[in-house]
Amino acid sequence: MNGKIEIIIRPLAFILLATILCGIIFEIAGFSAILMFNSILDGAFLGSRSLEKSLRWALPLFITAVGVGISFRCGFFNIGAQGQFYMGSVCAVYVTEYMSGANAVIVIPLGMIAGMTGGALWSLWPGYLKLRYGVDEVITTLMSNFIAGLILVYVTSGPLKDQSGSGQQASTKILPSEFRISDASGVSLTIILITISVGITGWLIINRTSFGTLSSLAGRNPTMLKYQGGKIWQLGLVSFIISGMLAGLSGSIELFGPSGRVVSGFLPTHGFTAILVALVASYAVIGTAFSALFFGGLFSAALFLPIFTGLPTSAIDLFNAIIALLITARITLGKKFLRNRWSHSHD
Amino acid sequence: MLYNRNSDFKIVTEEHKDIPAISCRDVSVSFGAVSALSDISIDLPLGVIHAVVGQNGAGKTTFARVIAGIVKPDSGSLLINGKKIVLGSVASSRSTGIELVHQSFALPPSFTVAEALEYGSGGGIGLFKKRDLNNRWRRHLEALEMDIDPRHLIQDLPIELQQAVEIARALFSNANILILDEPTAVLSPSGIAGLFKRLRRLRDTGVTIILVLHKIREIWEIADTITVLRKGKLIDGPMELGWTKPESLAPMIMGAKSLKENISRKSDENSENKVLDQKAISTLLKSKKHALEIEGVSTETTDHEVSLENMSIKVYQDEIVGIAGVEGNGQVTLLRVLAGLSDISKGKIKICGQEVTHFNLSKRRLLGLRIIPFDRNMEGLSLTSELWENWVASELAVTPLIRWINPMKIKERCKISMSEWDVAYNSPEQKASDLSGGNCQKLILSRELNDEAGMVVAAQPTRGLDIGATNFVWTTLERARSRGCGVLLISSDLDELFKISDRILVMLSGSIIRELNPPYDLEKAGRAMVGESG
Numbered sequence A: 001m002n003g004k005i006e007i008i009i010r011p012l013a014f015i016l017l018a019t020i021l022c023g024i025i026f027e028i029a030g031f032s033a034i035l036m037f038n039s040i041l042d043g044a045f046l047g048s049r050s051l052e053k054s055l056r057w058a059l060p061l062f063i064t065a066v067g068v069g070i071s072f073r074c075g076f077f078n079i080g081a082q083g084q085f086y087m088g089s090v091c092a093v094y095v096t097e098y099m100s101g102a103n104a105v106i107v108i109p110l111g112m113i114a115g116m117t118g119g120a121l122w123s124l125w126p127g128y129l130k131l132r133y134g135v136d137e138v139i140t141t142l143m144s145n146f147i148a149g150l151i152l153v154y155v156t157s158g159p160l161k162d163q164s165g166s167g168q169q170a171s172t173k174i175l176p177s178e179f180r181i182s183d184a185s186g187v188s189l190t191i192i193l194i195t196i197s198v199g200i201t202g203w204l205i206i207n208r209t210s211f212g213t214l215s216s217l218a219g220r221n222p223t224m225l226k227y228q229g230g231k232i233w234q235l236g237l238v239s240f241i242i243s244g245m246l247a248g249l250s251g252s253i254e255l256f257g258p259s260g261r262v263v264s265g266f267l268p269t270h271g272f273t274a275i276l277v278a279l280v281a282s283y284a285v286i287g288t289a290f291s292a293l294f295f296g297g298l299f300s301a302a303l304f305l306p307i308f309t310g311l312p313t314s315a316i317d318l319f320n321a322i323i324a325l326l327i328t329a330r331i332t333l334g335k336k337f338l339r340n341r342w343s344h345s346h347d
Numbered sequence B: 001m002l003y004n005r006n007s008d009f010k011i012v013t014e015e016h017k018d019i020p021a022i023s024c025r026d027v028s029v030s031f032g033a034v035s036a037l038s039d040i041s042i043d044l045p046l047g048v049i050h051a052v053v054g055q056n057g058a059g060k061t062t063f064a065r066v067i068a069g070i071v072k073p074d075s076g077s078l079l080i081n082g083k084k085i086v087l088g089s090v091a092s093s094r095s096t097g098i099e100l101v102h103q104s105f106a107l108p109p110s111f112t113v114a115e116a117l118e119y120g121s122g123g124g125i126g127l128f129k130k131r132d133l134n135n136r137w138r139r140h141l142e143a144l145e146m147d148i149d150p151r152h153l154i155q156d157l158p159i160e161l162q163q164a165v166e167i168a169r170a171l172f173s174n175a176n177i178l179i180l181d182e183p184t185a186v187l188s189p190s191g192i193a194g195l196f197k198r199l200r201r202l203r204d205t206g207v208t209i210i211l212v213l214h215k216i217r218e219i220w221e222i223a224d225t226i227t228v229l230r231k232g233k234l235i236d237g238p239m240e241l242g243w244t245k246p247e248s249l250a251p252m253i254m255g256a257k258s259l260k261e262n263i264s265r266k267s268d269e270n271s272e273n274k275v276l277d278q279k280a281i282s283t284l285l286k287s288k289k290h291a292l293e294i295e296g297v298s299t300e301t302t303d304h305e306v307s308l309e310n311m312s313i314k315v316y317q318d319e320i321v322g323i324a325g326v327e328g329n330g331q332v333t334l335l336r337v338l339a340g341l342s343d344i345s346k347g348k349i350k351i352c353g354q355e356v357t358h359f360n361l362s363k364r365r366l367l368g369l370r371i372i373p374f375d376r377n378m379e380g381l382s383l384t385s386e387l388w389e390n391w392v393a394s395e396l397a398v399t400p401l402i403r404w405i406n407p408m409k410i411k412e413r414c415k416i417s418m419s420e421w422d423v424a425y426n427s428p429e430q431k432a433s434d435l436s437g438g439n440c441q442k443l444i445l446s447r448e449l450n451d452e453a454g455m456v457v458a459a460q461p462t463r464g465l466d467i468g469a470t471n472f473v474w475t476t477l478e479r480a481r482s483r484g485c486g487v488l489l490i491s492s493d494l495d496e497l498f499k500i501s502d503r504i505l506v507m508l509s510g511s512i513i514r515e516l517n518p519p520y521d522l523e524k525a526g527r528a529m530v531g532e533s534g
Helices: A002-028 A033-046 A050-073 A081-098 A104-133 A137-157 A189-208 A210-220 A222-227 A232-256 A270-280 A285-309 A315-328 A331-345 B060-068 B090-095 B113-120 B130-143 B159-172 B189-204 B216-222 B246-254 B259-275 B278-287 B331-338 B361-366 B376-380 B387-397 B407-420 B437-448 B467-482 B494-500 B522-529
Strands: B022-031 B034-044 B049-053 B075-080 B098-101 B177-181 B208-213 B225-230 B233-240 B290-298 B311-316 B320-324 B346-351 B369-372 B455-459 B486-490 B503-508 B511-516
Touching: A002 A033, A002 A270, A002 A285, A002 A315, A033 A050, A033 A285, A050 A081, A050 A189, A050 A210, A050 A232, A050 A270, A050 A285, A081 A104, A081 A137, A081 A232, A081 A270, A104 A137, A104 A232, A189 A210, A189 A232, A189 A285, A210 A222, A210 A232, A210 B387, A222 A232, A222 B376, A222 B387, A232 A270, A270 A285, A270 A315, A285 A315, B022 B060, B034 B060, B034 B225, B034 B233, B049 B060, B049 B189, B049 B216, B060 B090, B060 B098, B060 B177, B060 B208, B090 B098, B098 B159, B113 B130, B113 B159, B130 B159, B159 B177, B159 B189, B189 B208, B189 B216, B208 B216, B216 B246, B225 B246, B233 B246, B246 B494, B246 B522, B290 B331, B290 B455, B290 B486, B311 B320, B311 B486, B311 B511, B320 B467, B320 B494, B320 B522, B331 B369, B331 B455, B331 B486, B361 B369, B361 B387, B369 B437, B376 B437, B387 B407, B387 B437, B407 B437, B437 B467, B455 B467, B467 B486, B467 B494, B486 B494, B494 B522, B503 B522, B511 B522
Parallel strands: B049 B208, B049 B225, B098 B177, B177 B208, B320 B486, B320 B503, B369 B455, B455 B486
Antiparallel strands: B022 B034, B022 B075, B225 B233, B290 B311, B290 B346, B503 B511
């Protein structure tokens, strides 16, 4: 039972502590912390339609973060969600391009499958390098983000460039409305259903399959699992694939949903925020839902902030940064992580 | 007592000759409920090389750390050169000239030798000229006759030179007592020779050296006196080397106190067996099969492991075969080879009649192989995982990855199994780290020794356990044998081996060199373990 309570308390404790620290910094900087938090709360959850705006960010964050969590649980620090997200959107947009005449009922699922495949493949090669040759996945997945970002630039300003665009931002054409699963608000029944089914599937994988139990053991003590006959490389590859798939799915949802097109460098912090979301939730699916909602709320509040308080939007980054610092300061986790990463790479 | 085996340590000044370099009085240390050292009182004379020997967990390292001030004893006092020092303070130990060279080196790998020495000898923060630094440390290294360029990076040095740098660092602060914890563990034979040469030279300049060692051959090569610890107690010492023999040392280290009892118990059992129906015995003999066959197995030499050379072991389905040997003679490699975690270059392995040489561990497990690894906290359990996860790991590891499981049912089965095996626990959702060592081992036994077990490899299964848990483990292994399960017991505890093994194979430098049969002869076993014939 302790574990279950901890899953809820830990994210709350992080958020509370981060709020207090942020408040202190705001006060020192000469802003009213109370006003600040009021407006964040307003912008995130309480204001009219603000919950919807928060969900717009929270839903894709949740999907990506569930995947990130599965990979982290297994002891692999796959921080390539951003690139996998981009590759997912790129693969999906190609499907819409080549099947532009087909029925939406075929195109949208195919696009999403393409997105998941793209994300999975983009996660697979760092995973393979790690498991076959012991190449540090932190470095390869991090670098894979930049490569994916450049591929996105190429696609949006080259082969699939929208010629009618203003030219300020390279992007693909806006999808015809029958290919969209939501309007610009990013909240629709379809997206919510997809998110819920990802949540349920993720929960089942973690809690009700042998993979879930074994990957947790692999993340905590791979040596022990090897002596039990566990195949770390299998677990690793599957976890890399799942996390890539989900990030890629997010990318394709972004295309079919709120954005309606692929834009060079869009949602530049999505994958990294998803890492924070997963870490705050200690990789538990239910906790991830709450922490995704929280970070989504911060995103949406960021747009309100300058209007009410005179603070720049980037003040929200302070929040993210402090939470990241608090997570890093969780020394016990850090040590375990280092040890496990060590034993993975010195197989 | 006289300590003049080597006549050339006369540098010790006359007036200090009678004052011991280190004098411990009733030092006791316990970690939680475990007593690491109990009432150690010992005087170590000045200017000689002392070897502190014992098995893992005997308290050698703790002893070294008490002297270095890293561990604060619960009681007792410590006199250095006749002066009482503050216990548990590194600064205070250092100020009297004690320096500890760690088991694994603490030198920053990306520093140059000079930088590492400056940093390690407590050099302050400030500006310095690189050339001055290099020159200063070059002089120091030259004075110690160490041929090391201070401009080289630590990570580029071979391990023996890294160790030399560590020693140079320790000696900079005019150390007169140098403690080395398992210094030979990381070295090649030529590196060991170099280290020993270096240590002898230091001794001749008047430095007292304390070596924590466990290889008997090395002790004979370097030490002037020997101190034996076992289970936290001082067994004997400091003994002058000439007064003792290698073959009498092994039993002292391993302990063989209840030897006679064992032998008589063993023969009782044998006579009981004779009562068995003659017919039953003959059918038993006909159906007797090998649970494990290792045929001429060799492994490649690596840096980390002692290689096996043409090793052959056969274990019947109803016998316990003990592997005796001083630690570090290839026992770890043997276990890893059996577990399929280390590759073999030559030979065959069969489990229950089926060749498994190229099988991975999960396939071998399906044939009945079970492993109780050396380190139950790192290799046997995942301490931060829940009990039921630990318990079900081997079962899940041999099934397809994406298979539905029902944790509630697994937890129920785990509960039943843990009660059967007498594990003291609160809930299957507890972390394994909550359990005591004995209960951890019982949890491992409950997982490994289920009905499908056909061949159990148990490595040091009772290390660190109290008497109750130890007996439990022994009975368990004996019960497995009577059920028709082969048992290979790898141990460096002769008491244990004599107690439950049907025969004992002695392992030395990666080979089996002798087979011993009951009634066991302690002296013979001791001699065989250090490689002496007779």
